[in-house]
Amino acid sequence: MTELLSAFVTVSSPWHLFLILAGTTLGLLVGALPGLSSPMAIIVLLPITYSMTPLAAFCVIMGIYVGTKLGGSFASILLRTPGTPAAACTVLDGYPMAQQGKASLALGYAAMASAIGGVSSWIIAVAFVPLIASLALHSEPADIALLALAGLTLVATFTRASMVRGLMGVLIGLLIASVGYDVQDGIERYTFGSPYMASGISFAAVLVGFFGIAVVLADVDMVGKGSSLVSTKVGMSLPGLRDLMKRWRAWTIGSLYGIFIGAIPGVGSDGSVWMAYATVRSQSKNPEAFGKGEPDGIIAPESSNNGTTGGTMIPMLTLGIPGDGSTAVMLGAMILHGLQPGVTLMSSSGDFVYGILASLLYANIFMLIMALLLVRVFITLLRRDRSSVFPFVLVFAVIGAFAENNHIFPVYIAIACGIVGYILEKRGFPVVTIVLGAILGPIIEYNVRLGLAYSAGDWMTFVGSWPRAVMAAVIVALVIRESWLGLQRMRQAGRNPPNEKAITPKEVSE
């Protein structure tokens, strides 16, 4: 508690508050513009944060992370185009409500639900992060290796593509992480004699390539298209307290889904919003109202979406396992700032961890305030096309890759990763698994080898205690379950050839 209060004192300095505010505002803007995403915004701003302290850098990053969650709903409600994938569910009731002339109220519901979800998840994160971190501190190399492997398996399992593709992505990432001098023997691997490869492939280059350049290449077809809003005379009117209390079930279910599903690596808010929506709809006395502008249909996914902000912090800060693309980029940013994410983060940089938690609460509060104050600015920007934004994003991406070592070679790597990432993303390949593999690869290799060295080469050390046996069982069970489901889907696909047409929100709601 003392550490948290001390972190609040640090983060309450005008400089840190300014950074959180700037990050949150930028996040709202990035989230509102379809085609721009939270990982991309964090990546783009990385070179600017290099000169900051790690905590100051993360004040901006947390602001962006939280802000994009709500920003995504603006476009969902007014354009019928989700600003972020997690905001897709808000389209179902947000857009019909806007069509009924209640766009301001729909935005108000989204903002309030996001704030409630964010603050609830912050409370849970504050309660669980120290607890899990203290337990994790007693872990040995074999535990850490298994945890990282379990995290990768979970991510591979819950990606939107097949598990085979997810595992392929993880293995490609692990191979990328193997490039350069081996940390234990000092032997070159996959360097092809190039001195630029000897220290490994730069994290910044991989992140910038897969989450920056690839996204711009994918979204080139958005260029030159302005957006027509359902209504241009929109503000934000917050719902009354009584109305909000009446809808307690929607935001409670939404927040809980967000917190707990957000804590599972790989699922993230993209999955939790749909589950929250489906649960609230099935529990409603009036389920047929959903899809026609029902406020609960906005509250549930939005509280769930922001509920994940605290949930994802738990595995990220205590175990070094990212829950989604944004937290994967955050782990990369920690490494670039000289921190070692993982079970020792809390003991080695406790101030930093509590600082992140304090900035998370501020970001959730600022998000609501800035959304209220600047909603009209965001709406004006929503109508503009992306042709003037993408060139600047690319300059930031190039400098982001360059700035890690002040060398041009990582820029070439970033361009290559961008092109490959775009092609893979276009084929539905879960690119995020490659990034996670690249981030967790060194941790896994180091701890597997150390674990085996401690046990004199006995592989049974990885099931030598009950927590390890449970983790190993979880990994095996996930692989078997997904293989079984994959076979079932294949049989089904053999009987009914898949329809290539994308499902519209209307079809989803039905």
Place this chain on the structure above:
Amino acid sequence: MNEKTKELALDGCILVFAVGGLLFVNPTGSPIFEGPGGLSWRSLPLLYSGLLLGLAVFSIGITLVAGREAPKTTTPATDGQMDEPQSESEMLHNLRRLGVAVALILYSQALVYMGFALSTPVFLFALLFLFGRRNLLENLAVSLIGGALLWLLFAYLLRMPLRGSLWDPLTPILMHTLRAIGG
């Protein structure tokens, strides 16, 4: 190219990558030391490559026998703009993508030899034009002002070494100007 061929091409590329992982783990032929745990510097990369190879073969098998399994979730097509029929604009978009890739490669080269101050406005102007903005005067203004602000941020405030190695007349002028005005 139909979907099945595209899937096979992707899996084929991954297979080649995995084979590369097995063959090129250490092209210099360094000696292999098995550590105290029985693993050497090449054990895990070879394991990863082997597993990737197995998965690639498995995936090719699935595609050949039954077609690709369907993704577990679907991304809703929510944009009104997406309702437009697939048209020749797809070709324009692909040309733009190619243009972006070429521009990035040229920009990174120009960054090394001509420096940030000179190459960035040119890069911004080229991309604005490539993205269909045909008001040249406005593009020029955006790229010059944007380039100058970015230079101020990265080269001046953040002190990144962004000076060109071959021909960069602009950076000394800008630095001199800033010093002259007391910056």
